[in-house]
Amino acid sequence: MxxxxxxxxxxxxxxxxxxxxxxxxxxxxxxxxxxxxxxxxxxxxxxxxxxxxxxxxxxxxxxxxxxxxxxxxxxxxxxxxxxxxxxxxxxxxxxxxxxxxxxxxxxxxxxxxxxxxxxxxxxxxxxxxxxxxxxxxxxxxxxxxxxxxxxxxxxxxxxLAEAAPLCCGGLTVYAPLARYGAGTKAKEVGVVGIGGLGHMAILIGTAMGANVTAISRGTAKEAQAKELGAKNYIATSNDLKKDFEKHARSLDLIICTINPSNLPVADYASLLSPDGTIVFVGVVPEPLAISSFQLIQGQIGVAGSLIGSPADLANLFELAAKKGVxxxxxxxxxxxxxxxxxxxxxxxxxxxxxxxxxxxxxxx
Ligand SMILES: [Zn+2]
Ligand SMILES: [Zn+2]
CATH class of the missing domain: 3.90.180.10 (Medium-chain alcohol dehydrogenases, catalytic domain)
Structure with missing residues (x-):
């Protein structure tokens, strides 16, 4: 035909x-x-x-x-x-x-x-x-x-126009948010980076009932992050240890959406509460470095996530329609x-x- x-x-x-x-x-x-x-x-x-x-x-x-x-x-x-x-x-x-x-x-x-x-x-x-x-x-x-x-x-x-970006970007952040229990088991969720993926992670995490903490360089995007639904904001500088010190063990799940050539994962992981996981959805070319001591002592994990399944996308569409994402x-x-x-x-x-x-x- x-x-x-x-x-x-x-x-x-x-x-x-x-x-x-x-x-x-x-x-x-x-x-x-x-x-x-x-x-x-x-x-x-x-x-x-x-x-x-x-x-x-x-x-x-x-x-x-x-x-x-x-x-x-x-x-x-x-x-x-x-x-x-x-x-x-x-x-x-x-x-x-x-x-x-x-x-x-x-x-x-x-x-x-x-x-x-x-x-x-x-x-x-x-x-x-x-x-x-x-x-x-x-x-x-x-x-x-x-x-x-x-x-x-x-x-x-x-x-339908808003459904388009959910198909890859939205799904990429939704799948790990769902897998690690955002809004239920993982009440406190960090989102690193406020761009295409990050802004959808804030919207979707919030719609799932999590308290979202946006993490971004400087304060330029703070007002935007809060408009999107973030409850908290951590401004990063060149001294991450100092930036993160008072927020140690505050997050149950972190979705990392940025892709710098390298990323000090150990500093970001200091934000995780026990049983917490930091999930990478953006590619960081240099190998990640974190000590097994930190993983054991914090009882934390470092993970990756690859897009999502058609079933995940159907669930995301339902959530977005119901909660107005x-x-x-x-x-x-x-x-x-x-x-x-x-x-x-x-x-x-x-x-x-x-x-x-x-x-x-x-x-x-
Ligand atoms: Zn894509
Ligand atoms: Zn197969």
Whole structure:
């Protein structure tokens, strides 16, 4: 079957793509399979890893790379094997578009941990079916095609433009907040960094019933953090030991969203109460250093977290709809993507740029 719509997209051709050089052209999506959906893309936000993915930081940009993995749109075609979605449903798609479906982690509904997990763009290996080896294409486009399993229904009551940034950034912080019991077991939650991820961690942690402490350099973002719902604020300087001294053992969970080249984890871990955990969701290139003595004496842990599962995303959408979680977004017409992507490269978003396909029904 041929479709009446075209898979036109803003493609990166090389590592210079990030500098406003995305080219609009038609791409060929994966071959249609009966567990797929086609989605008309209405909104697609720009995640920090899109900037990396279009500048060659994740390896050289391959021709026709279509970035974008915070996609919100409307289902326009469903395969005969798809049970949970119908034409007209609103859905969100995050950073993962496939998994093997057979391993222990897939069986456990933790598909993000599948050894064959496939990224929404830049992947070349759908692990199942006839699309094996086909390039995966993301959301800087008019349409998206992929396994329905990874298109999660957006409930009524959640603004579709605000749902987009929840698909990767929001999910990345929500999954560890949920796993470590934010609002229940972990009443006191620290969020390091107030950017794309950090601002959503404050909003979501607060919506989960935790007392959030925002931790950021200087006092510039204090008022903003409190507006987002943070109860407390710790301003950091060049002397973290002194900054953190009076807050020792005050936090049950810390979500670290920043990615400096190195990070003194031992200082941050001094903020943890016994049984507390500091979770990394931002990449810190230099190895982390902490003594086993500190881990034992504090009875604390250092952990990482990789996006989240489709089930986590469904739970996040429910929470956001029920509690009114509103990521701070700034909209751009997707036609102006080459301006927006350079702004994202330069760290300008406060805190998420959302690209809008007005011809697909998106509202600026
Ligand atoms: Zn698997
Ligand atoms: Zn992302």
């Amino acid at each position: 041929t479709t009446e719509y075209k898979f036109n997209a803003w493609t990166g051709q090389d590592d210079n793509a990030i500098n406003g050089n995305l080219q609009y052209k038609e791409i060929t999506p994966k071959p249609w399979e009966e567990d797929d959906v086609d989605v008309k893309i209405i909104y697609s936000s720009i995640c920090g890893s899109d900037v990396s993915g279009l500048s060659g930081h994740f390896g050289p940009v391959q021709p026709d790379r279509v970035a974008g993995h915070e996609i919100a749109g409307e289902v326009v075609r469903v395969g005969s094997q798809v049970k949970d979605l119908k034409v007209g449903d609103k859905v969100g798609i995050g950073a993962q578009c496939d998994a093997c479906g057979e391993c222990r982690w897939c069986g456990d509904h933790r598909e993000n941990l599948c050894p064959k997990m496939t990224f929404t763009y830049g992947g070349h290996d759908y692990p199942r079916g006839k699309a094996k080896g086909t390039q995966t294409y993301g959301g800087f486009a008019k349409y998206w095609r992929g396994p329905a399993k990874f298109a999660v229904r957006v409930p009524d009551g959640l603004d 509103h990521p701070m977004i700034e909209k751009f017409n997707m036609d102006d993507i080459n301006t927006a992507i350079q702004g994202a490269r330069d760290g300008k978003p406060r805190y998420r740029y959302v690209l809008v396909n007005t011809d697909n029904g998106g509202k600026l």
